[in-house]
Amino acid sequence: MSTQAIQKAGAPDGLGHYLTNYDEARRTFDWAAARRALTGRSDARLNIASAILGRHVAAGRGERRAARFIDRHWHRIDVTYAELQRGARRFANVLRSLGVERGATVATLLGRVPELFTVALGTLEAGNVLCALFSAFGPEPLKTRLQLGHVRVLVTTEAFYRRKVAGIRESLPELRQVLIVRDEEPRELPPDTLDLAALLRVAAETHETAPTCDTDVALLHFTSGTTGNPKGVTLPHAAVIAQYATSQLVLDLHPGETYWCTADPGWVTGIAYGLIGPLACGASLIVDREEFDPARWYRILAEERVDVWYTAPTAIRMLMKAGSALARERQYPALRHLASVGEPLNAEAVTWGVAAFGMPFHDTWWQTETGSIMIANFAACEVLPGSMGRAIPGIEARVVRRGAGGHLEVIDTADEVGEIALRPGWPSMFSSYLENPERYQAAFVDGWYLAGDLARRDAQGYFWFVGRADDVIKSAGHLISPFEIESALMTHPAVAQVAVIGVPDPIAGQAVKAFVELRTGFAANDDLRSQILGHARRLLGAAVAPREIAFSDGLPRTRSGKIMRRLLRARELGLPEGDLSTLEGTE
Amino acid sequence: MQTAEIQAKLLDRLTRIAPDIDPRRIVADQDFRDQFDFDSMDALHFAVAVSEAFGIPIPDSDTGQLTSLQKAVDFVQARLASKA
Numbered sequence: 001m002s003t004q005a006i007q008k009a010g011a012p013d014g015l016g017h018y019l020t021n022y023d024e025a026r027r028t029f030d031w032a033a034a035r036r037a038l039t040g041r042s043d044a045r046l047n048i049a050s051a052i053l054g055r056h057v058a059a060g061r062g063e064r065r066a067a068r069f070i071d072r073h074w075h076r077i078d079v080t081y082a083e084l085q086r087g088a089r090r091f092a093n094v095l096r097s098l099g100v101e102r103g104a105t106v107a108t109l110l111g112r113v114p115e116l117f118t119v120a121l122g123t124l125e126a127g128n129v130l131c132a133l134f135s136a137f138g139p140e141p142l143k144t145r146l147q148l149g150h151v152r153v154l155v156t157t158e159a160f161y162r163r164k165v166a167g168i169r170e171s172l173p174e175l176r177q178v179l180i181v182r183d184e185e186p187r188e189l190p191p192d193t194l195d196l197a198a199l200l201r202v203a204a205e206t207h208e209t210a211p212t213c214d215t216d217v218a219l220l221h222f223t224s225g226t227t228g229n230p231k232g233v234t235l236p237h238a239a240v241i242a243q244y245a246t247s248q249l250v251l252d253l254h255p256g257e258t259y260w261c262t263a264d265p266g267w268v269t270g271i272a273y274g275l276i277g278p279l280a281c282g283a284s285l286i287v288d289r290e291e292f293d294p295a296r297w298y299r300i301l302a303e304e305r306v307d308v309w310y311t312a313p314t315a316i317r318m319l320m321k322a323g324s325a326l327a328r329e330r331q332y333p334a335l336r337h338l339a340s341v342g343e344p345l346n347a348e349a350v351t352w353g354v355a356a357f358g359m360p361f362h363d364t365w366w367q368t369e370t371g372s373i374m375i376a377n378f379a380a381c382e383v384l385p386g387s388m389g390r391a392i393p394g395i396e397a398r399v400v401r402r403g404a405g406g407h408l409e410v411i412d413t414a415d416e417v418g419e420i421a422l423r424p425g426w427p428s429m430f431s432s433y434l435e436n437p438e439r440y441q442a443a444f445v446d447g448w449y450l451a452g453d454l455a456r457r458d459a460q461g462y463f464w465f466v467g468r469a470d471d472v473i474k475s476a477g478h479l480i481s482p483f484e485i486e487s488a489l490m491t492h493p494a495v496a497q498v499a500v501i502g503v504p505d506p507i508a509g510q511a512v513k514a515f516v517e518l519r520t521g522f523a524a525n526d527d528l529r530s531q532i533l534g535h536a537r538r539l540l541g542a543a544v545a546p547r548e549i550a551f552s553d554g555l556p557r558t559r560s561g562k563i564m565r566r567l568l569r570a571r572e573l574g575l576p577e578g579d580l581s582t583l584e585g586t587e
Numbered sequence: 588m589q590t591a592e593i594q595a596k597l598l599d600r601l602t603r604i605a606p607d608i609d610p611r612r613i614v615a616d617q618d619f620r621d622q623f624d625f626d627s628m629d630a631l632h633f634a635v636a637v638s639e640a641f642g643i644p645i646p647d648s649d650t651g652q653l654t655s656l657q658k659a660v661d662f663v664q665a666r667l668a669s670k671a
Contacts, residue, residue: 296651543628
């Protein structure tokens, strides 16, 4: 590769890296030892809340700061590990008082508020399943997920409830209770909801942690496929072992260090590395309640003396656009490790870290189904800008191709493109696609889990991202299903047919573009385009709806009538059109 | 340029990016994000649109000054005044 490797100067003063020698770590690492290090036990009894709160409190670290929440006006609220534990226990008792049976699903539709931690950890403490939903979703994606997840309790804010949930509540018969986090200036509670703070106030602070074991489902995250409903990915309580181990091995997070993960709590990163993994490490988390703002972010990194920062390529590229001069207006004496996740980090963004902060960003790769980081660049190792990094200790990752009879062949030739495959057996591996065993089974072939991402692996074992193996769109780090967007657009009276693809976007990686065929009697014009876009945004939410709509006289279809997104994408990007033998109208 | 004219132009650009917004219901001094779905990509596109509409450069470090209608009006007025 022509990419210039970024060498490391060695560990910072007084702190040894968790992983100092990659080959040695791969030889010596084992998951059973990681479990013992976290829980002090070898058996299968395991509860995430207990593993990340109980052990710190029991070891006399309860009064250490677990999290600092910063609001828009720079008011800071600090919470200790002991306070988190008391809050979690109160919420577990709230669930019992509401008659919520163990194993039922509790969803959150919240921003980065202190109550999110209370509810998330209390749900796990009680042996219930936590389903964190993305608050930028519109009513339609929320309805689908609340229904598929059989969500029993929803915790949200007054504003989100009124805007997104009240209108779909009737279609959610299984949703028995909605608990409201009141706004700063509370209005009357919406009908048929309860005040979370009032319930917590009267709940007891003692609770015996539910006796869950490592295979019990703890987390439900939704992710997107090309077709059909979103996939409900379940992760077991054992996921905490891998999230803890990777917070050490990859994020290099030491007890007491200040750590900031900018991910939204509605996605798997926001829970795995915005909450569980770093708390298990005994870190002190920074939680900014506001959205992206360059000047604000630099101020947080500097004033809060952040040691380790885990952010996303879209945010890094937005910071790059704002210029490294802005970054250099402040000093970051504590900052020592930068990592990124969500989509491939381009080489320029990796090296921009050196210009702005004096250190590169370390790309990491994983997905909802893997439950924790699988491939990464490490703090102690050289970074190849543009590379996803190497398989973490405890993980066997390769690229494969389908050979004769559908069997997999592991590609041993360096730099040949194939699909990323992981050997099953790590603790955070997903345990099911909710109510879809066929889809789950189809993800495993010949003893490998197939990730759906295409990559090449070089002679040193570094992976280089190539693209998705399917039509799923990745925009600003979020996996977006074209099917879900097309279904929403089809409900507009003017839309006869629609196809949705991802087009390159300099900031978001990909942006959603919809090609619309109109029904007879509707004229293609800016006003109609605006109406359709508004309709999509109302149903889907801003983060998922198309950014662009183009009118088309005839979408390319196969002879069986299926719209060829691949061909649309090729035409849009000026790429070779490939095999057109199945295209409708061809001889 | 009069305040009303600036405001009308801003609303036009805002609703082109987010046509789900009813301009009559916008509370001028409340952040867009607190009133409706408006994500950071929308904010970025809004800054570009405002820059083009008024012919004023808006560095990315200033996008934080366009988070509500009132702030956007104030920002544009100040920039136009300094240009004049």
